[in-house]
Amino acid sequence: MTDAVTAxxxxxxDQYTIEQIGVPSLLLMERAALSTIEVLGAGQFDLSxxxxxxxxxxxxxxxxxxARLLMQKGVKVSLLLLGDETRxxxxxxxxxxxxxxxxxxxxxxxxxxxxxTVIIDALFGIxxxxxxxxxxxxxIKRVNAANIPVVSVDVPSGLNATTxxxxxxxxxxxxTVTFAYPKTGLLQNEGTKRAGSIFVKDIGIYSPEELAExxxxxxxx
Numbered sequence: 070m071t072d073a074v075t076a077x078x079x080x081x082x083d084q085y086t087i088e089q090i091g092v093p094s095l096l097l098m099e100r101a102a103l104s105t106i107e108v109l110g111a112g113q114f115d116l117s118x119x120x121x122x123x124x125x126x127x128x129x130x131x132x133x134x135x136a137r138l139l140m141q142k143g144v145k146v147s148l149l150l151l152g153d154e155t156r157x158x159x160x161x162x163x164x165x166x167x168x169x170x171x172x173x174x175x176x177x178x179x180x181x182x183x184x185x186t187v188i189i190d191a192l193f194g195i196x197x198x199x200x201x202x203x204x205x206x207x208x209i210k211r212v213n214a215a216n217i218p219v220v221s222v223d224v225p226s227g228l229n230a231t232t233x234x235x236x237x238x239x240x241x242x243x244x245t246v247t248f249a250y251p252k253t254g255l256l257q258n259e260g261t262k263r264a265g266s267i268f269v270k271d272i273g274i275y276s277p278e279e280l281a282e283x284x285x286x287x288x289x290x
Contacts, residue, residue: 073251076195076230078276082249086274094127094160097272102134104270105189105222105246109139113244114218115186119146120179122212123161124192124226125154130161131222132191137168147185150175151192151205179208182215190221190240195230195252206238218243224252225263233260241265249274 074082086092109116119139123132129150136148148168157165165175182188190212192205201209209227212219219242224230227239233254245255245264249272255264275283 073253073256074249074276075253079195079230079250079252079274082274082276085277089277090280092273095163097274098127098130098134098160098164100272101131101222101246101248101270102138104248104268104272105131105135105220106138106142107270108244108246108268109187109189109220114220116144117186118184119144119187119189120149120182120185121146121189122149122151122192122226124194125152125157125161126194126196127158127160128191128194128196128222128226130158130164131194132189133161133164133168135189135191135222137164137171137173140168140173141171146173148173148175149179150177151208182212182217185217188212188215188217188219190219190226190242192226192240194223197227197229197236200237201227201239203237209238209240213241219265221245221264223247224255225260228254228260228263230254233258235259235263239263244268246270248272250276 121132121136123129136146139146221242225240225242230252242265244266246268254260
């Protein structure tokens with residue numbers, strides 16, 4: 070098992086899985102969403118009224134898929150989409166189309182976060198490399214101040230996935246569902262305070278080295 074990885078390493082493994090192995094990005098999103106729902110449904114969280122906060126990158130696409138799957142399970146869920154939708158990644162735009170075809174609508178602002186029983190944070194993923202914009206930073210502070218359980222997707226938004234440093238503002242999560250491998254930033258500096266309980270979920274992304282070991286083991290068997 071590969072130890073904790075940096076954001077750059079994880080991006081390389083993700084790209085390798087999609088481009089070399091041939092696993093579609095949308096399939097990985099579905100697996101990420103199902104893994105997160107597995108954690109949400111384990112009994113620790115009150116799913117009476119769920120808010121999913123989604124950005125425009127692939128982390129946001131995970132969030133859109135989570136919102137849609139929760140809705141399909143009969144959970145009362147709101148999807149807060151932040152940013153200019155025309156700038157959404159291709160996979161996230163596709164997830165939005167699918168969600169809307171199922172009848173899930175998006176909202177674009179929230180006055181009061183305390184009305185929700187749990188918040189799913191899918192605003193920024195591991196690719197964040199510059200400080201969070203001021204307006205989104207203010208929103209993150211409002212989420213933290215609401216003192217409601219937050220489940221972050223892959224990393225708490227605003228946290229550097231490699232160093233564990235806060236990029237201006239960062240979500241304070243109750244739990245973080247991270248995929249394939251732990252991220253080094255979750256295990257050091259502010260990451261240890263912001264990530265909460267860490268759940269590492271296998272969604273089919275592997276390093277080339279680990280995949281080679283797996284294939285070798287299969288051939289020997």
